[in-house]
Amino acid sequence: MSNMTKVNAAHTKHLKDGMIKSKSTRAGDWIIAIVCFALMLVCLLPIVHVLACSLSSADALVRNDVFLWPKGWNIEAYKTVLTTEKYVRSLWWTAVLTVGCTLLSLALTICCAYPLTYPELKGSKIINFLILFTMYFSAGTIPSFVLLNNLKLLNTPWALVLPNCISVFNVIIMRSFFFGVPDSLREAAEIDGAGPIRTLVQIYLPLSLPVIATLALFYAVGRWNGFSDALMYLKKSSSEKYWPIQLLLYNVIKNSTQTSEQAAQEGFFNNGVSKTIQMATVMFATVPILLVYPWLQRYFVSGVTIGAVKG
């Protein structure tokens, strides 16, 4: 083959992928596809196993028979979770908390990011620096804890809302996205007599829906999965009603692995029953996120990329 045909071949390859590949390349493609399939299984099978366990009978779990398909099909565990006051309250509270926190965080993030896109705004440089600085140096766990104690916020639901309601990383993503909006749009709005707020609401926000969806996902996942703040800030038994699902699940698991008597005290008759209930709870704590994130994939991929480049 002459060089010329090779060059042509290379070009055609990009136009019609796979048409003129050599046999070894095609074999390589299949090997890679199979490896990727194996990786997918590694990610999925644990969840499938949990699902199978949650739908199995308690006896099957005690015998340890369940692998990927439920043995002794039943939905008792789900019924129990949905009729146990403790679980229902915690799930409901976590959902309310997640929605509330996400809305608050989004509003504050937009309020924080938008003014910083005006370079002529006096003081924006110093504010910018003060915000970025907190990303690299934090006071640590205990100073925040003592502060919350002095503010009388410990053991109140506000301890889960306020201390982490703005993430600097998300502010950076938001700001970078705002910077990407063409200047001419802002100038046109200003010529039409729109103030900064109107420009934000009528021009910037409608254009930013993808990034807003991404940040909503990040904030919502963060709050839904949040565990350590609840563990540290809601220590008193009187604040048990504010336990999010993760903390409740952690405590149930910890107690049931320590002694099965304690599991019995939790209101379950034997170890097997409590295990199917644990698995059902895991499903409840997992499924909401798993239902949402695939639809936002295109957006959060670009969000992560912006954050990584500018951060």
Add this chain to the structure above:
Amino acid sequence: MRSAKAESTAVAAKTKKPGGFSWKTYMRRYGTLYLLLILPIIFFLVFRYTPMAYILLAFKKNSIDPPWTLPWAKNHGFQWFIRAFSDANFISALKNTIFLNLLDLVIGSPMPIIMALLLNELAFPKYKRVTQTVLYLPHFLSWVIISTITLRLFATNDGMINKLLGTAIPFLGTEGNWRATYIVLGIWKECGWNTIIYLAALTAISPELYEAAEVDGAGRLRKIWHVTLPGIRSTIIVLLIMNLGHILGSEFDRPFTLSNKLVEGASKTISIFVYERGIQGSQFALSTAVGLFQSVVCVIFLLMSNSLAKKFGERGIW
């Protein structure tokens, strides 16, 4: 570019005297922006900067009261730092933190690169998208969930893995095995997610480079080695810096939820030490001192690794 343009129109619009600056017109124009900033600034001052004032706790007598009302600690205020470094538990927490982070750095951080290369070579676009979605899944699970699943899968006697293999390996029961499980689970959770950045960097590589390599007769592996990897070199280095900067940083959820009584010698990191001593044990001064030490070392490491990257001709992270 924007600043010059916007400023000139702004100045022309608002000032009557040419070249003059009037606070009144400036505030009428930009005042609302400051109003927007008020709540975020209050947040950062109260929940990010006030705790920095509370760092003073580390140098005062142990108490939960505001530190400026307290008397200084012994040894010119350094009593708690001395106490921490003569505490065998703290030294062990320090060692565990560094060891686990080093393992993450050496074993964990090349994995997303390999996975990104694999995804990049995947020839079927739709299949690739599905694979990516599935690989991002573990990132969205919390460590509480993962540790719950881990207990089921990796238990010594009745764990699924041991049952399938027909063995009784204590995956979480000895310190060495626990460390391995910890690292593997970390990779499981974040490897797919971390490919996002590399995949983004990969799209920036010009297809002409691949064509040129093909003309020169390069196969798949040679193209990866000579085109793909050099193309994402700076991304790799920047992320390596970030990881190096966090060598003394410690996650809380991951070691805390995975830990058990048998492996405390390997699993107690600084974050858990701070939690147990400070929040459970009310030793606020000691644990603030430990936290301060950790934060300061983190910043120093970040600065050092950043300047190191700049020496290698990369742009660093700021």
